[in-house]
Amino acid sequence: MSGDIGLPISHRQRLWLYALGGLVLLFLIAPSVIIVIMSFSDSTLLQFPPQQWSLRWYQSYFQSLEWRDATIVSVKVAVMTVLVATPLGTAAAYAINRGTLRFNGTINALLTASLIIPVILIGIGTFFLYARIGLNNTLTGLVIAHTVQALPLVVLTVLSGLRSYDMNQERVARSLGAGRIAAFWQVTMPQIRFSIVSGALFAFITSFDEVVVSLFISGGETTTLTRRMFNALRDQIDPTIAAISTCLIVLSVLLLSVAQIFGRRR
Amino acid sequence: MSAQSALLKEIAGPAGQNLNAQELRADARREQLRLLALLAPSLFLVCAIIIVPIGWLFWLSLFDESGALSAANYARFFEQASYIKTFITTFKVAFIVTGACVLLGYPLAYMLSQLPRRAASICLIFVILPFWTSVLVRTYAWLVILQRKGLINSWLIDLGVISQPLPLANNFAGVVIGMTHILLPFLVLPLYASMKTIDTDCLRAGMNLGASPAATFRQIFFPLSLPGLASGVVIVFVLCLGFFVTPALMGGGKVVMWAMRMEQTTSLYSNWGAGAALGVVLLVVTLALLGLFQWLLGARTTGVWSSR
Numbered sequence A: 001m002s003g004d005i006g007l008p009i010s011h012r013q014r015l016w017l018y019a020l021g022g023l024v025l026l027f028l029i030a031p032s033v034i035i036v037i038m039s040f041s042d043s044t045l046l047q048f049p050p051q052q053w054s055l056r057w058y059q060s061y062f063q064s065l066e067w068r069d070a071t072i073v074s075v076k077v078a079v080m081t082v083l084v085a086t087p088l089g090t091a092a093a094y095a096i097n098r099g100t101l102r103f104n105g106t107i108n109a110l111l112t113a114s115l116i117i118p119v120i121l122i123g124i125g126t127f128f129l130y131a132r133i134g135l136n137n138t139l140t141g142l143v144i145a146h147t148v149q150a151l152p153l154v155v156l157t158v159l160s161g162l163r164s165y166d167m168n169q170e171r172v173a174r175s176l177g178a179g180r181i182a183a184f185w186q187v188t189m190p191q192i193r194f195s196i197v198s199g200a201l202f203a204f205i206t207s208f209d210e211v212v213v214s215l216f217i218s219g220g221e222t223t224t225l226t227r228r229m230f231n232a233l234r235d236q237i238d239p240t241i242a243a244i245s246t247c248l249i250v251l252s253v254l255l256l257s258v259a260q261i262f263g264r265r266r
Numbered sequence B: 001m002s003a004q005s006a007l008l009k010e011i012a013g014p015a016g017q018n019l020n021a022q023e024l025r026a027d028a029r030r031e032q033l034r035l036l037a038l039l040a041p042s043l044f045l046v047c048a049i050i051i052v053p054i055g056w057l058f059w060l061s062l063f064d065e066s067g068a069l070s071a072a073n074y075a076r077f078f079e080q081a082s083y084i085k086t087f088i089t090t091f092k093v094a095f096i097v098t099g100a101c102v103l104l105g106y107p108l109a110y111m112l113s114q115l116p117r118r119a120a121s122i123c124l125i126f127v128i129l130p131f132w133t134s135v136l137v138r139t140y141a142w143l144v145i146l147q148r149k150g151l152i153n154s155w156l157i158d159l160g161v162i163s164q165p166l167p168l169a170n171n172f173a174g175v176v177i178g179m180t181h182i183l184l185p186f187l188v189l190p191l192y193a194s195m196k197t198i199d200t201d202c203l204r205a206g207m208n209l210g211a212s213p214a215a216t217f218r219q220i221f222f223p224l225s226l227p228g229l230a231s232g233v234v235i236v237f238v239l240c241l242g243f244f245v246t247p248a249l250m251g252g253g254k255v256v257m258w259a260m261r262m263e264q265t266t267s268l269y270s271n272w273g274a275g276a277a278l279g280v281v282l283l284v285v286t287l288a289l290l291g292l293f294q295w296l297l298g299a300r301t302t303g304v305w306s307s308r
Helices: A012-038 A056-063 A063-097 A103-111 A117-133 A139-163 A166-175 A180-209 A210-215 A226-233 A241-263 B003-060 B072-079 B081-114 B117-131 B135-146 B151-158 B172-196 B201-208 B213-241 B245-250 B257-269 B274-298
Strands: none
Touching: A012 A241, A012 B117, A056 A063, A056 A241, A056 B245, A063 A103, A063 A139, A063 A180, A063 A226, A063 B003, A103 A139, A103 B003, A103 B117, A117 A139, A117 A210, A117 B003, A117 B172, A117 B274, A139 A210, A139 B003, A166 A180, A180 A226, A180 A241, A210 A226, A226 A241, A226 B135, A226 B245, A241 B117, A241 B135, B003 B274, B072 B081, B072 B274, B081 B117, B081 B172, B081 B213, B081 B257, B117 B172, B135 B151, B135 B172, B135 B245, B151 B245, B172 B213, B172 B245, B201 B213, B201 B245, B213 B274, B245 B257, B257 B274
16 A cells, blocks of 8 residues: 555556656756766866866856856846846736736736747847837846746736735734735735745746847847857857856756745745 | 615615715725736736737738738748748647657656655656756757767767767757757646646545556546646647747757747848738737637646746
């Protein structure tokens, strides 16, 4: 008897399932692991497993002005996207959660549209619009475009936090004399803050990893890291990208762990 | 009307009742305005960046290069062989990748749903981590692994299985492998979530009544898991149709998919009308598939994103 499910099937009868599932898990995780290990290789051919270890690709990443500038642009844009998308998304989720608005369904669909609409179309459309109003190749333009992409994730994450929160607590605070803002800030906010933090982290990753839209609307001095990587990959496989990829994987792991820790306390 | 209620009405008076109702209505209106004010900045941004440009592109697609109203941009799809080839390639990739995702994802989701809670959450990390790793990083990883002198080829040659390196990257096979890897979590996560909601009492009842484990799976578990599978399939298929990064980097210029075609027509040839028409058709197909799915199953497809 397998204790958890309570079905009369033993773990041994299920060995084939575990083997199959394990192989698929390996398929999912192996590429990242291989890249991380290869990035410490000494050879330009990126052997696996490396014969000689070295940090030369990390040196070439950190010493290259082009890569450094692109990284700085990406970090700036991601931080600003978080600062814009988190309050906007939280406010929107709060309003949607009330459920009293007339066009709630339409509003929901609009806010999550960027998850459904093919991203290539958003990229071309944004480029087309920005060409008219002069926002191409600007930080502002990138932040606005990334905010739109990150908004649905913030809205959905905060909404799931609000759904498990009892709005009556805020009403009680209001009836005891707290103003609207004070009631939200002192009563609601501390109880949904973990969802807000998770939403902010998702917004950061969304912006930092965004490729397609940035490909169209960034360039020159505002070239993002992903755009530079994309162009470098089109030409040839530069081993420096293995080092950059490892940094990006580590960043994802870190942000995801923080989100998990916060998620558990939600 | 009884005498009592007539009396009450007289005491309250028609004027008093109306005053109160008016006050309440005004309050509700103010509340609505406040909520709208909270939504306004987000809605404005989404409309300005997504809805307006797409509408504009749609308008552009209705005019030919001389500026006259015509359906030339759409007629081209049926006339030019290169467009037809692009569509065929796109749908071929989408079908193969979706099929591969089902074959790999169903057993994985099934295993996850059957594992004890703790083991399942550890295994889930292996699904969610690639989900949150940049598409670019994962495509690069596959390029390195699959290229001529890459990992797979050098291992196979060392083992003596092949003498010449297999062409795995910069072709159709590379695109399919890379996209399957990237899109697999989009199938596994909704499928796993729906499998978790299947009541094990149903399975236990089936087995109590003498069904073998295989029969229980085939007759009870599998049918109950179909809605989750369908939502995963639709998401993966729709994402395949508009996929850009992996075919652009791993196709070696030979595998031209829909999104690449859009990029080429607008960036390379600056033919906005033609590019816009491609985008409009892509959007219509995407929305039609999602709408059909929602109509058939009444499920919300954006649910997968909140499970990230």
